[in-house]
Amino acid sequence: MKLYVILVTWQLLYAGLASAVEPISTSIAVGMAAALTGFLASYPNLFYHFHECCRPEWISFNDTHLDLALNKKLFGQHVASRVVLKTVTGYMNNPNPKKPLVLSLHGWTGTGKNFVSQLIAESIYHEGMQSGFVHLFTATAHFPHQKHLEMYKEQLQMWVKGNVTKCPRSMFIFDEMDKMQAGLIDSIKPYLDYYENLDGVSYRKAIFIFLSNAGGEKIAEVALDFWNQGRDREEIQLKDLEMAVTLSVFNNKQSGFWHASLIDKNLVDVYVPFLPLELKHVVQCGVAEMESRGKQADRDVVERMAQDMNYFPKDARLFATQGCKVISSRLDYYT
Structure with missing residues (x-):
């Protein structure tokens, strides 16, 4: 322009x-x-x-980029990596999808949910998360007051409709779904359904990603059960986790998904579970962080930092309480 x-x-x-x-x-x-x-x-x-627009020059799916990024940059999440790659690739390669892509990412903080949504955006949009067609909402920042719930519903509907009208291949990311007001997300339920169009607007090429800590305890329980049975972590499959996560989220009164019709009507394409991270995964995160700063990774420093973090159960010190979320700031103290 x-x-x-x-x-x-x-x-x-x-x-x-x-x-x-x-x-x-x-x-x-x-x-x-x-x-x-x-x-x-x-x-x-x-x-x-010279100016981002809703055209292939700016929006074009790169499955190779997504595959490499998930394999090399995401640690300890073999289930999530596989599910995200197959689901997103299948959807983006379908010239005539029947509904928008709806992903719900679940797991404790620091396990990689936000990071994966970023990788998906980077594989589709030239500008990644900075694209004008990628929209991020957080419950505490955008929908903080219970008394304004009806206003938030109207605003959210208008925002989604307006942006999909502008560009059908729009992405909407909803973070902190476990803090979202119950009933709010159902306001956009019609846009996630199997309609060819609503009021002349088709939502079938839009992407909706929900991020939530809800279900994290159930996921940790499954991972701990596998460990207690002496089974490898890599043996865990989506089928071992998905139903437990779905029920936990749907019945959690503190979750924005509590009795949500978009769950009841099976409009979420897949629930992506993020396993709690072990010490070795925290070390991998630390090494990657140091390398991203242009430094040669000092593994002794990283391992000392990782050992000093909190883990549970306390007697086994198996899973990192904060995952990789605090790695960046912690490294500053140890280096």
């Missing part, structure tokens, strides 16, 4: 000069203006390379 304004301004400038100078200069000015006009006509798509 900025380039367009500049070129049009030059056109007007030269047109103005043409009426104020001698004939030979006038012909030059008019010629330059004509050349600019021809340039614009010949390259109408040039502007799209």
Whole structure:
């Protein structure tokens, strides 16, 4: 858009000069203006390379990028990695989906839910999380007051409808669903359903991602059971977790999903469980953080930091209470 304004301004400038100078200069000015006009006509798509818009130049799914990022940057989440890659890839490669993609990511803090939503955005949008077509909502920041619930519902409906009208391939991320007011998220339930369009707007190419700590205890229980039975963590499958998570979320009165119709009507495509992280995963996070800062990873420092963190159960010190969430600030103390 900025380039367009500049070129049009030059056109007007030269047109103005043409009426104020001698004939030979006038012909030059008019010629330059004509050349600019021809340039614009010949390259109408040039502007799209300078300003983000709802076009393939800015929105194009890269499954290889998502696959590599999940395998190399996400630690201790073999179930979540597999489920997210297959679900997102299948949806993005479907030219005619029957409904929007709806993912619900569950697990304790620091296990990678926000990070995965970021990786999904980066695999689809050229600008990643900075894209004007990616919209992040947090319960405590955007919907803090119970007394304004009805107003929030109307605003959320208008926001989703307006942005999908602008770009069908819009992404909406709802963080802190465990703190969301009950009933709020059902206000957009029609947009997640199997409708070809609503009031002339199709939502089938939109993506909705919900992030929640709810269900984390059930996921930890399953992981602990596997450990107590002497079974490998990698043996845990989605089927071992999904039903427990669904019931826990639906029946949790403190969750924004409490008795939500979008769950009752099976509009969530998949519940993605994030396992609690072990010490070795915290170490991997620490090494990755140091490398991201352009430093050579000092494994002794990282392991000392990881050992000093809190783990549960207390007698076994198996799972990190805070996962990898505090790694960045903790490293500053140990280095």
